[in-house]
Amino acid sequence: MSIFPDDIAALAQKMISHGTARGEMVSTAESCTGGLIAGALTEIAGSSAVVDRGFVTYTNEAKADMLGVQDKTLETFGAVSKETALQMVQGALLRSRASHAVAVTGIAGPGGGSDTKPVGLVHLAAMSRNGAILHREMRYGDIGRDQVRLATVKTALEMLLDVSGAK
Template identity: 70%
Template sequence: MSLFPSDIMSQAEAIVRAFTSAGLMISTAESCTGGLIAGALTEIPGSSAVVDRGFVTYTNTAKMEMLGVQETTLARYGAVSEETARQMVHGALFRSRADIAVAVTGVAGPGGGSAEKPVGLVHLAAKSRTSGLAHQRMLYGDIGRDQVRLATVRTALEMIRQLAQL
């Protein structure tokens, strides 16, 4: 029995299988999901050939130290922003051996939201060494912390699949 719902496991399995065949590696940079994306991928047997590393950067200091997010970006736009997600994914890609990286930062709740950045707001970014960067701004709503985090994992895995053209 898996820790994750079957749809997430199906997505993760498809990614691991395709990345193994193609000889590709992935890294993750996670804030609001706390490592769940890497966790879903590593639930799949053989994922060690695909998952290079995961950065769990819950604090601003961790985002700066581990991923190279600029302090000025955090001060100007905040941790939950497109700009921060873009810098997180860039850091995850270029501070790893991965071919593709994904980054997430958001407000999972139940508290911490504001009118400008409500609970359920998540910024995701995916980047490949050979193609451009994709960004998605998701408003999942105040559906509960667990559901926001799982919805974010689903979106992140789908972004990986799209970027890798799976």
């Protein structure tokens, strides 16, 4: 039994099975989910063959130091932006042995939102070493911190499956 909802556990299982079959590894770069994506993946037995590493980069400094997100990107677009998510996923691939990576940055709430960046806004990016790259801007709404984070994990796993060719 997983600590995650069945839909998330099933997606994680599919990613681990796919990665195992193809000998491919994944990495995660997480802000608003605080490691939950890596947690969902490592909940699956055998995940050590697929999960290379996870970066939890909650602050702007961590995003810059650990993933190479440019200060100018953070100043111009903010931590919660398409540009930041894309630089996070690129950094996660460059700083790992992974074939595929996923990155998330958003506002889980209950506070921290604004008119232009409301609670529930999350930018996600997934990328493969073969050049495939995806971005999604999700507006989950002010559905509660836990629900925003779980919805983000589900979307991130779906994107990881898409970019890895597993879907």
